[in-house]
Amino acid sequence: MADVYDWITFMDEKYFPEQIENKWQQRWRETGVFEAKTDDPREKFYCLEMLPYPSGFLHMGHVRNYSIGDALAWFKRLQGFNVLHPIGWDSFGQPAEQAAIKRGVNPRDWTEENIAHMRGQLQRLGMSYDWSREIAAHRPDYYKWDQWFFLKMLERGLAYKKVSQVNWCPKEQTVLSNEQSSGGLCWRCGTRVEKRDLEQWFLRITDYAEQLVADMKQIDARWPDKVLKRQSDWVGRSEGAFIDFAVKDSNKKIRVFTTRIDTIFGANAIVLSAEHPLLTELLQGSALKQDVDAFAEKVKSERTPDRETGEEEKEGLNTGVLAINPFSGEILPVWVANYVLMEYGTGAVMSVPAHDERDFEFAQKYSLPIRQVIAPVSHEQMNAEPVPTTAGDASAEMKHSFTDYGVLINSGEWGGKLSKVAIAEMAAHAKKNGFGEAAVTYRIRDWGVSRQRFWGAPVPVIYCDKCGMAPVPYEQLPVMLPENAAFTGTGESPLAGVPEFVNTTCPQCHGPARRETDTMDTFVDSSWYFFRYLDPHNDAAPFDTRMAKQWTPVDQYIGGDSHAVMHLIYTRFWTKFMRDIGLVPFDEPVKSLLTQGMVTNRIEGTDEWKAMSKSLGNGVDPDEMIAAFGADATRLFVLFAAPVENELRWSESGIEGAVRFLRRVYTMVWRWRERLSQPGQIEPSDVESSPEGRALRRKTHQTIAKITSDFEQLHLNTSVAALMELFNQVAEFNADPATAPAEDVFAVREALEALVIMLAPFSPHIAEEMWEGLGHTGGLLQDVARWPVADPELARREELEIPIQVNGKLRSRVIAAPDVSEEDLRTSALADERVRALIQGREVVKVIVVPRRLVNVVIR
């Protein structure tokens, strides 16, 4: 294949994308220009895109993701950074196993074939990856380190096993983490998840809940707000207090969590969740026990989140148990109700209907008393002196709960205090008297990582009847997946059916023992993969800590926002753990995050734009685009068509426009190549340029300045627009290569070389070809090629066209020098013929002069 193109050494007259792209892809492979060297003294830049799942085919979303990353990688390389730009495969997971179940293929062979095909696609797109660092999660030299990390967590008590109610996807026959079943739907197939009691492995991400929130301030300048917001909501940090309500005629206490301890005098009941453990204890011997049990069972069975039908009606039952309000001494009934969740807080709440919407609704339904204990205060009062207790009318008919802060009434000695004062003082009072304390709770739950699947990293644990559970010794890693599992898709791990895998010896007593048959969630693999790129062949450690110091944190991470609370929160957690075991010296793995928008296409015959997908039949095959238009044009269009964070609506005519542009540039360079590649160039200082030549140079330097600053913010669409503008100006320059004077040739060379270099991040093959055509050998990444630097002197306009407004309406323009004084500008504006006509007979009230910008004459 390569031989076919060997004869093409120089630029062809016509633009043939396929030839150029093949030529340069081969050249890059041979020279290894994209391989990052650790000992390179230049400043590093780690450019990372989310690694793909090897489904078999690249889709346009990938093309967009990698085009953005590749543009940045090229930009940084051309600026002289030592760029690390790797890629790999998130190759464990469901589809390989589904293929095994349905078609009997070997999941490893299936995966490797897919990787080979997709690697070819990425190479045909000309993505500038360092292929020497490629990794794949399903290979033992990778998942060995998943297991190593698991053991490290086990040692530190961060991995543990417990029976718990877990999210179960009935379609996929496996457990899902909370993050993967957000909204009650399976993240992968959208099936409604069920709850099951199973013994499962968990990672104690909750130990890091506070850091996951607090450390956001280290990254918030360069992560999208919406991602941080979602993570913050997911962690669900909430400040409040625990309060113990003693149970009457018992030594038991019911602990509640509240954020509004200031409303405690308004409590009319304690409400327990149906799963609350005290429920059975407190009702021993009660006449109501049967009714309560039946009610609790009913609630549990109905507790499947249901988005479509909205909220469930609140239902509850009085248990007959009584509790004592520790602040007021009041006796309160204890209820059980469906709206109190065991997973949050303590699974018990104090019901304060006057000041909580849910409690209000509940009290209305069951005719419970409603007592107002917070009175509204004006904004000024909130920040000023406490107001004296107003005589709150306890019997006042409330139509809604009042949930704002205010001033306490009907609250004994606390009456008259402002909410925010009372919240602190009452928590301190509770602590002093031993019935509570200020507390912070989190919504996030520990990360359930057990999966009843084959195609994942086996959990490296052994069970021995004598010794109990034992970790697999480090030197025995990896625990390899067996070759001969049967894929039934029945909910038990296929590993359990492989005796050679299950049966082993106990590392402690050397007696017979059994291996754990659960595998790990694939999000474990992706939590730390980008550290493995630093040192992909290390067989003594996941990576060398010196490599981590050299390359990480990631400078720019690019991917879809669908992972805002899955991958991106797990990887932050994992990094903090790696820090705690001394592997990395920082808290956050990613300095700057870009979440790119989806690629959508019209659904045939409708006006709807939806994400490209096989099932909707609106997918576009990248290979077809490359064949029809070339990789360069495909990439250029994808980056030009919309800002990177927006949805991108696919358009075939748009991509044709990209080809047209590339062809025009190519033809222009072709026309000039002979003149420009001649030796004996003149320097700009040698000559007095024509006004047109100076204008072209000005445009060149303005464009350099614009694109350079656009790149820092990844405003790639406007960068492409600026390249097109520069090209248009070169085209208008209209000099004849054969006869143009030396100074014009200089201006053209400067413009075209800047254009070619700045095009490289978008369309690297054609840029390389044109660079060579302009007489440079050795490729763009040789030392001669550098990202151009804008000269502010040359970029500055020689004259300004200043708009003149009269009463805010544009009426005229005047030409002025860039350093024109305000006074001169004012004078020439007032002297303007059209302005004079308008102000005739009117009074000039004032004249606003914005230096270098505009003049506005205000008349009456």
Next chain:
RNA sequence: GCGAAAGUGGCGGAAUUGGCAGACGCGCCAGACUUAGGAUCUGGUACCGAAAGGUGUGGGGGUUCGAGUCCCCCCUUUCGCACCA
């Protein structure tokens, strides 16, 4: 229901952050070259108006010499959340 973001030509989108609205491209119209055009090149293209001129950034109000940009109300769309005590 709660929360957040966003509404600019036929379309994707620009607008140095309060200073010439519509850059750049797509599409469309006209012309040139062509046996031909779904190729290429040239010109035009926010709206109303014959023109002068006027009107325009979802609607309404406000601040300002000046508002796409800031403030208030409303409408619409998109996204996120799902009883979080």
